[in-house]
Amino acid sequence: MTAATRVFVPSDTTARSLGADAVAAAIATEAKRRGATVEIVRNGSRGLYWLEPLVEVLVGDERHAYGPVTSKDVAALFDANFLAGGKHALALGPTDSIDYLKKQTRLTFARVGVIDPLSLDDYRAHGGYRGLTNALKLSGEQIVATVTDSGLRGRGGAAFPTGIKWKTVLVTKAEQKYVVCNADEGDSGTFADRMIMESDPFVLIEGMTIAGIAVGATQGFVYIRAEYPQAIKTMRAAIERANAAGFLGSDIQGSGRKFELEVREAAGAYICGEETSLLESLEGKRGMVRYRPPLPAIKGLFGKPTVINNVLSLATVPVILDKGADFYRGFGVGRSRGTITIQLAGNIKHGGLIELAFGLPLREILYDFGGGSATGRPIRAVQAGGPLGAYVPPPQFDTAFDYEQFAAVGAMVGHGGLVVFDDTVDMGEQARFAMEFCAIESCGKCTPCRIGAVRGVEVIDKIRCGENEAANLTLLRELCDTMVTGSLCALGGMAPFPVLSVLNHYPEDLKAGAGKSEAA
Amino acid sequence: MSPQETERDAEIRYLAEGRAAEPGALLPILHAIQDRLGYVPETAVPIVADVLNLSRAEVHGVVTFYHFFRTKAPGKRTLYVCRAEACQSMGSRSLENYARKKLGVDFHETTADGRLSLEPVYCLGNCACSPAVMVDETVYGRVTAQRLDEILA
Numbered sequence: 001m002t003a004a005t006r007v008f009v010p011s012d013t014t015a016r017s018l019g020a021d022a023v024a025a026a027i028a029t030e031a032k033r034r035g036a037t038v039e040i041v042r043n044g045s046r047g048l049y050w051l052e053p054l055v056e057v058l059v060g061d062e063r064h065a066y067g068p069v070t071s072k073d074v075a076a077l078f079d080a081n082f083l084a085g086g087k088h089a090l091a092l093g094p095t096d097s098i099d100y101l102k103k104q105t106r107l108t109f110a111r112v113g114v115i116d117p118l119s120l121d122d123y124r125a126h127g128g129y130r131g132l133t134n135a136l137k138l139s140g141e142q143i144v145a146t147v148t149d150s151g152l153r154g155r156g157g158a159a160f161p162t163g164i165k166w167k168t169v170l171v172t173k174a175e176q177k178y179v180v181c182n183a184d185e186g187d188s189g190t191f192a193d194r195m196i197m198e199s200d201p202f203v204l205i206e207g208m209t210i211a212g213i214a215v216g217a218t219q220g221f222v223y224i225r226a227e228y229p230q231a232i233k234t235m236r237a238a239i240e241r242a243n244a245a246g247f248l249g250s251d252i253q254g255s256g257r258k259f260e261l262e263v264r265e266a267a268g269a270y271i272c273g274e275e276t277s278l279l280e281s282l283e284g285k286r287g288m289v290r291y292r293p294p295l296p297a298i299k300g301l302f303g304k305p306t307v308i309n310n311v312l313s314l315a316t317v318p319v320i321l322d323k324g325a326d327f328y329r330g331f332g333v334g335r336s337r338g339t340i341t342i343q344l345a346g347n348i349k350h351g352g353l354i355e356l357a358f359g360l361p362l363r364e365i366l367y368d369f370g371g372g373s374a375t376g377r378p379i380r381a382v383q384a385g386g387p388l389g390a391y392v393p394p395p396q397f398d399t400a401f402d403y404e405q406f407a408a409v410g411a412m413v414g415h416g417g418l419v420v421f422d423d424t425v426d427m428g429e430q431a432r433f434a435m436e437f438c439a440i441e442s443c444g445k446c447t448p449c450r451i452g453a454v455r456g457v458e459v460i461d462k463i464r465c466g467e468n469e470a471a472n473l474t475l476l477r478e479l480c481d482t483m484v485t486g487s488l489c490a491l492g493g494m495a496p497f498p499v500l501s502v503l504n505h506y507p508e509d510l511k512a513g514a515g516k517s518e519a520a
Numbered sequence: 521m522s523p524q525e526t527e528r529d530a531e532i533r534y535l536a537e538g539r540a541a542e543p544g545a546l547l548p549i550l551h552a553i554q555d556r557l558g559y560v561p562e563t564a565v566p567i568v569a570d571v572l573n574l575s576r577a578e579v580h581g582v583v584t585f586y587h588f589f590r591t592k593a594p595g596k597r598t599l600y601v602c603r604a605e606a607c608q609s610m611g612s613r614s615l616e617n618y619a620r621k622k623l624g625v626d627f628h629e630t631t632a633d634g635r636l637s638l639e640p641v642y643c644l645g646n647c648a649c650s651p652a653v654m655v656d657e658t659v660y661g662r663v664t665a666q667r668l669d670e671i672l673a
Contacts, residue, residue, distance in 0.1 A: 014646050017661035049648035188604030191645040226588045227600075227644055229657040264544075265551050268588030270642060284546030284572075286585040302543060344648065346609035351648030374610065383605055387642075419647065421609045433608070437642065443585075 004039040005083045008056040008063065010113065012045035012198050013230050014191070019070055020053040026071040027055070030078050038083065044199020046113035047353025048100055056095055059085040065092040100350060100369060105331060107339050108316045109192075109355045112199040118237055120245055123202040129247065131321030135210045136255045140170050143214035147317060149325035151337025156182055156273075156310030157385065157414040158490075159403050162317075165307060168297035169215040172305040177217035179208050179259075180282065180301055180308040183224040183231070184266050184273040187386025189345040189417030193311035195353060197224065197231035200315070201238035202247075205261060207314035209252065210321055211307050212259040220261040221301070223278055226268050235263050270441040274489050275308045277443060288443045289489040310415070312341060333359035336402035336413075346383075346419035347373045358402040362392065365401060366420065377422035381430075381506070385414025387437050388494035390501035391421075391430065410501065427509035431502040432460045438495035449492025452483040456499065466512030473510070477503065531556065532564045536571040546572060546582055550589055559590045595630040595637040599623075599672070600654040603640045606647035610662075615651050616640075618665045622672075636672070 009024040010016075024040055031038040048054060054067035055077075064085040066077060073090060080088035092098055106112070115122040123129070135143050148163025169177060181204065185193035196204055208220045224232050239261050242248045250258045264282055266272055272281045276290035279301050300306025316338070320328045329337040336358035342365060344351050349371035366372070366379060373379050381391040390411045392399070399409050406413050421430075435456030444450045456479055463472045480496035480503075487493040502510060535552045539545050549568055553560050560583050569579045583589050601616050623631050623638055630637040646652035649661030653668065660671055 013644075013659050014649055014661060017646050017652065017659040018649060052649070185645060186643055188643045189606045189647045190643075191647055194645040227641060227654075264547065266588075267547060267551070267586035268641075269586050281547065282544050284544040284582070285578075286581050346606040346647065346650060348648070387605060417647070419606045419609055425609065430605070430608070433605070437604075441642075 004037040006041055006058040007038050007083070008041045008043045008058075010045040010053060011042035011117070012052075012113075013194065013228075014049050015045050015052040015054070016230075018052050018068065022071040023053045023055065023069050023074065026074040030074050034078060036078070036083060041116050043115060044113045044117050045195065045353075046095065046101060047109070047195060048098065048350075049352040050350045051092065054092075055082075057083055057085060063095045065095040065098060066090045067092060100352070100354075103369070104355050105339050105357055106355045107319045107328070107331070108203075108312060108341060109195070109200075109353065110319065111203065112195055112353075115200065117199050117201055117234055118241060120202065120241055120247075123200070127322060128202055128318070129206055131318030132206050132210055132213075132247070133253075135213055135321050136253065136257065140214045140216060143210065143321065144170055146325045147214070147320060150320045150328040151325075151332070151335075152313060152316055152320065152328065153336070153403070154310060155312035155316070155341070155415065157187075157412070159413070162309060162313050165297055165309070166211065166215055168295065169217070169305045169307050172298050174305050176219070176302075176304045177215055178301045178304055178306040179211045179215070179217045179220040180279065180306055181208055181220065181222040181311055181314055182273060182275060182278055182308060183222050183228075183235075183311050184278060185228075185311070185415070186225060186270040186273045187388075187415050187417050189383065189419035190343050190386060190415045191345070192341045192343050192353060192416060194228050194231050196311050196315045197222075197228070198234050201235050202242065203315045203318055204235070204311055205238060205242050205248065207317040208261060209248065209259045210317050211309070211314060213252075213257055215305070215307055217305075217307065218258045218260065220259060221282055222261065222263045223266055223272070223282060224263060225266045232263060232265055239263065269443075270437075271443045271489075271491055274491060277489070279306065279308070286443070288445050289491075291488070312415075331357035333357075333400070333402055334404055336404065340401065340413065341416050342401065343415075343417045344370050344420070345417060347375055347379075347422050348420040349374050349376075356401075359400045361398050361400050362418075363397040365418065366397065370420065373420060373422040375422050375424075377424065379420055380423040380425055381421045381427060383419040383421070383430075383498065384417070385412040386417050387434060388490060388497060389414050389417075390497045391427065391505065392501070393505040410497070410504075412497075426514070427502045427506035428460070428464055428511075428514050431499045431510060432457060432464075434495055434498040435460060438491060442491060446486070446488040446492060448483045448486035449488070449495070452479055452487075452492060453495060455479055456483075456496075460499075460510070463510055464512060464514065469512055473503070526563075528557070528561070529563055529567055532561075532567050533571065536568045540571050546574070546579065547586075550583060550586075554589060557593075559593050561593075562591060596635050597656055598637040598639055600639045600641040600644070602642070602644050602646075602650070602652045602654075604643040604647075606643070607651035610650040612651035615653075615663060615665065615668065619653075619668060622668070
């Protein structure tokens with residue numbers, strides 16, 4: 001009897017949303033019928049989402065890809081001897097040679113889609129826990145200095161230097177400190193946090209453990225949105241395994257250091273992605289934004305010093321501690337160091353996850369990677385950085401994707417999401433939605449956001465009905481100004497950005513009768 | 521436990537007491553109740569308040585703040601239709617209207633036969649394969665009106 005052939009079928013939410021479970025079942029059935037011995041590994045996704053379900057076969061020491069595979073293709077794949085890398089219409093060749101993947105620089109996502117997400121052995125065989133091993137030999141100051149020197153900035157959207165945040169927690173004296181991971185990834189067009197949690201959960205656990213050891217925190221929480229049931233399950237299972245293997249708990253790898261980790265499920269409030277609101281929610285309260293100061297680093301969860309970082313920031317820490325600050329800051333441009341994980345979404349032919357050094361022009365991301373719109377029509381707008389980000393028009397497509405250059409054209413990198421729209425989009429409707437979304441999700445604490453968003457929807461409706469158009473356009477700009485300058489947090493403070501971008505770049509869509517919306 | 525409390529109330533109290541010692545226990549308790557009963561009934565508010573030594577207003581305030589917690593029994597299954605931008609770019613507005621017309625209900629409502637509740641959701645993280653819907657905990661990508669019919673069949 002020959003050794004079983006390893007076949008990889010992704011278990012990631014998007015792959016499953018396109019039928020990956022049925023494909024895995026069909027492969028198992030077909031193999032049995034034909035007497036072939038296969039070992040089906042449910043890996044995470046490579047993030048080449050237009051090719052999902054992407055099935056890989058290990059031939060020799062190389063993985064060969066086939067995709068997008070449906071369960072109906074499985075018999076034909078066996079006929080084509082895909083278990084030996086045979087030719088078939090869906091064959092994509094060796095996975096690592098696929099252009100979309102080959103052109104990337106995967107540091108944070110090095111193992112995503114490669115390994116079995118819940119196998120600690122697989123994780124360690126692919127470089128996992130080397131960062132923590134190094135960190136355990138360093139002082140808290142040395143770990144924080146390494147993170148600071150790497151140039152890593154908060155990947156959640158605010159881009160605040162991670163090391164400086166940690167330093168504040170480190171030097172603040174307290175009996176109890178916390179590490180909180182913000183996994184409330186609510187921005188439309190983003191899925192990188194979800195991919196980390198579903199496809200490489202141990203890297204997040206390792207990053208949080210390093211953070212805890214660095215600042216002297218012994219308890220961590222991962223706050224995951226309720227809309228991600230699979231991420232919640234995978235993280236909980238991974239934490240259980242890390243505990244059993246001594247990578248979490250009261251004596252991490254015999255170092256005498258303690259770090260406990262718990263998953264907390266969010267409850268569908270977008271505002272809880274704002275860090276102070278998230279802390280309130282973790283404390284069991286309404287997710288109302290807090291006034292700052294005090295900073296969470298000084299008075300955070302339960303009033304104690306708290307490191308609160310996005311999933312991607314924490315998941316990038318292990319590679320920095322493994323390969324060093326210089327290695328990481330060697331990528332990128334200007335003050336945007338390292339890599340950014342771009343999530344290409346919406347009306348795009350080749351949507352997916354692209355990890356690259358900062359600085360690639362938007363146009364190359366949209367056309368070289370993305371292949372243009374999914375519908376084949378011209379791209380008219382790209383919303384960058386989530387629902388609070390500006391719509392970027394084609395004349396700005398040559399802007400390089402980094403924090404400073406995007407800010408210079410009034411746009412933002414945010415969490416790295418890019419949502420593409422073709423020329424059938426009604427930008428007036430998009431402006432209205434930005435205000436509507438803010439009204440639905442406002443925590444209600446400050447007036448500019450709570451009232452302003454509701455008034456914003458009303459004023460846009462009036463403009464679109466032709467009611468005092470000129471006066472109401474002026475009023476809309478004034479309202480946006482009030483919200484931007486007067487809101488307590490980024491929700492009310494930035495919800496006007498998409499609206500202003502429509503006023504500035506697509507004014508023809510905000511004229512009376514411009515609406516061709518089919519929304520009720 | 522007071523004699524007036526029904527069996528369901530006793531269960532709610534049991535769930536609340538089981539997690540009361542955790543720091544910030546209120547959300548985990550509400551999740552536990554909704555996991556078990558499918559919603560957080562109004563009778564849960566005074567019980568949870570009593571267990572956690574909070575006011576009813578505080579518990580009510582938390583239940584009603586979060587979109588995910590519902591205070592009425594849902595249908596047998598729940599269809600979540602994503603309304604966020606990535607899905608909009610691929611036609612979710614018409615999918616949303618199709619779902620409403622097909623089911624004869626609006627968002628936050630349940631069909632007359634009690635089989636299905638319709639809820640909006642703002643992003644399922646499936647944005648590269650839009651539009652997306654979720655039925656209970658199963659996500660579907662690139663959903664057309666025809667595919668929605670198949671999913672709900």
